[in-house]
Amino acid sequence: MNKALDTYREYIKGKKLAVIGAGISNRPLLEWLYPMNPDITVFDMMKEEDERLRKIKDHFDKQEIQLTWITGDGYLDHLQGFDIIFRTPKMHLDLPQLIREKEKGAVISSEIALFAHLCPAPIYGITGSDGKSTTTTLISLILEAAGHKVFTGGNIGTPLIGRIGEVQAQDRVVLELSSFQLMDMEEEIDVAVITNVIPNHLDFHKDFDEYVEAKKNIFKYQGKDKILVLNAQDPMSVLFKRESKSELRLFNVRPTDRASAWREEGKLWLSYPAGSPPRYIMDETQVLLPGSFNLENLLAAASATAGDVPLSAVKEVGESFRGVPHRMELVGIHEGVRWFNSSVDSSPSRTIKTLSAFRERNESLILITGGQDKNSDYTGLGRAIARTSNRIIISGENAGQIESILKEESARAGVPYEDLSISRTDSYEEAVQLARTMAFPGDAVLFSPAGTSYDRYHHFEERGNHFRKMVEKLAE
Structure with missing residues (x-):
């Protein structure tokens, strides 16, 4: 029995509801809310003639869900007189319309905050600038391998609010949480994991400080009986231990007075409970997923669970886990050439990490890169590319920034800029065809954009799926 859910069902009756954004996370929310209270107005910036909006409306019409819609220019000007407002994740909290309604007494919430509030099961929450999706998936698989029933969601997979009635107290919930979702999160997370914190999403957040403060919300409301897992080698997030009230666990460090997981002499180790002797997990060579950073993700998962x-259970998953879609995903082998999709690499730092995994394997690599800039720091990207590949194809809004950092840093990798084969294309279709002509049997082609997808797509999954389809067409 979920008392919080029963209470909420009663609370929401007769309330005037607003849902801002009809995107992926809010559609399941609308479907869940409607049977309890059909007085719902949907606000979205899409214009009435937008084909995407038409398809979304048709989706609800087929389910006989009759919603009020306010869309297009100035859509938020009509946000008045609502009791509860559910915001889309990527929405600034300081918008005048939101502030005005909050001052009038409206409750501002979101799909993920509501789910966390109603969830009867322990919640593992994972955030970070890099590695959070892989770590989220690893934790889920490890819990499942141990026999737990697991619900995985948040910023990965399908929003879970529609399944809240299925979740039991003995189950486990694993949520990937972005900075957008965490901005106003005030729910207590049972096990909070922070993989690292570096400048990211600065095209949205007003500055790095705001981004950091959003990340802190994952542990800010924890009590002493909850758990915070930090990366001891990350200079920013490790400082959060000074502000935490919960039990602290670490990864990437030998044990001191804390439970921890670490690498040593080609093996993975865990010390738990705090102060206990080291326990062998597995050899690094037994971990199927390539890259040192994925070893760190596995250590984070081991410490958290x-x-x-x-x-x-940790060993079982480490030996079998092949990675999640759009993250160094092998999407095809054609004429002896392997094609990898890493569309999730929406920042230079992510591309740098992905390149390191291919460099560790001594791959003969062709790199397709380029996307939309988000005020990122490109330092180190030129050196990483030059150390890993001399055949580079750039396509995207940030092409100039990538080429500029290559000119600046390639010599530091011991590679004269003139020795690099750098091509620019107007589209990814051209880039794939060009890579095909460059490649020889035994080569690998990596798609790692080092930028967001918003110059051409709605999200990185759409971009990655498009790349996969282009690779599949090579066999036709």
Whole structure:
């Protein structure tokens, strides 16, 4: 029995509801809310003639869900007189319309905040600038390998609000949480994991400080009986231990007075509970997923799940996990050339990490890169590219920034800029065809954009799926 859910069902009756944004996360929310209270107005910036909006409306019409719609220019000017307002994740909290309604007494919430509030099961929450999707998936798989029923969602997969009635107290919930989702999150997370914090999404956040403060919300409301897992090698997020009230666990460091997981002499180790002797997890060579950073993701997952699973579950997943879609995903082999999709690499730092994994394997690599800039720091990207590939194809709004950093840093990698084969294309279709002509059997082609997808797509999944389809067409 979920008392919080029963209470909310009563609370929401007769309330005037607004849902801002008809995107991926809010559509399941609308479907869940409607049977309890059909007085819902949807606000969206899409214009009435937008084909996407038409398809979304048709989707609801087929389910006989009759909603009030306010769309197009100035759509938020009509946001008045609502009791509860559910915002889309990527929406600034300081918009005058939101502030005005909050001052009048409206409750501002979101799909993920509501789910966390109603959830009866322990929640593992994972955030970070890099690695959060992989770590989220690893934790889910490890919990499942140990016999738990697991619900995985948040910024990954399908929003979970529609399944809240299925979640039982003995289950486990694993949520990937972005800075957008965390901005106004005030719910207590049972096990909070922060992989790292570096400048990211500065095209949205007003500055790095705002981004950092959003990330802190994952542990800010924890009590002493909850758990915070931090990366001891990350200079920013490790400082959060000074502000945390919860039990602290670490990864990437040998044990001191804290539970921790670490690498040593080609092996992975765990010390739990705090102060206990080291326990062997597995050899690094047994971990199927390539890249040192993925070893760190596995250490984070081992530290987070310690005490909730046997170590054998960590080893089982480490030996079998092939990665999640759009993250160094092998999408095809054609004429002896392997094609990898890493569309999730929406920042230079992510591309740098992905390149390191291919460099560790001594791959003969062709790189397709380029996307939309988000006020990122490109330092180190030129050196990483030059160390890993001398055949580079650039396509995207940030092409100039990528080429500029290559000119500046390639010599630091011991590679004269003139020795690099750099091509620019107007589209990814051209880039794929060009890579095909460059490649020889045994080569690998990597798609790692180092920028967001918003110059051409709605999200990185759409971009990655398009790349996969282009690769599949090569066999036709």
